[in-house]
Amino acid sequence: MRGGRDERAARTIRAVIDCQFAEPGTVYRGTFRQRRDSPTPPPAPVVWRDYDPNWREFIAMVFAAILAEFEGRLPADLVADMERSAALAVAGTIDRVLADDVPLNTNIELMHLFTADFFGRRLGEARFAEAARAEAERLLATFRPTGAVSEF
Helix, strand or coil: CCCCCHHHHHHHHHHHHCCECCCCCCCCCCCECCCCCCCCCCCCCCECCCECCCHHHHHHHHHHHHHHHHHHHCCHHHHHHHHHHHHHHHHHHHHHHHHCCCCCCHHHHHHHHHHHHHHHHHHCCHHHHHHHHHHHHHHHHHHCCCCCCCCC
16 A cells, blocks of 8 residues: 555565465364464464464455455466465365364454455355355354354
8 A cells, every 4th residue: 555565565475375374184274373483283283372273364354455455566476376375264264164173253253254255256166155155144143133243
């Protein structure tokens, strides 16, 4: 937004993408290191100590906002890398929801719904959009009786 900083922004986005865990079959797949020097989680990772599952949603939300507002200012290969990274993050969150191993706080759930739908539509991933709709219906069902949602 500040103009003239597109190269710096691109370097920053690439650095974030480089922090993503992609190991298939792991509970932390698709989330991100909290720092560049954070170690890869051990074989039996402890949530919140060895990895933060919510980074998937936070970073995918930022990527959605960047792509919606500034895509034309980014190199095409970076846009493709952001889409791949977001797809991995969304897939990891869908796995988390299906496994029901770590609950999603309401704010994280709302971000998950948005990013699954946003990237499902953008990337033509029907599975993402379907997961977003199913989770949205579930969340709405919990909201209707009281007109509110809990933190968890």
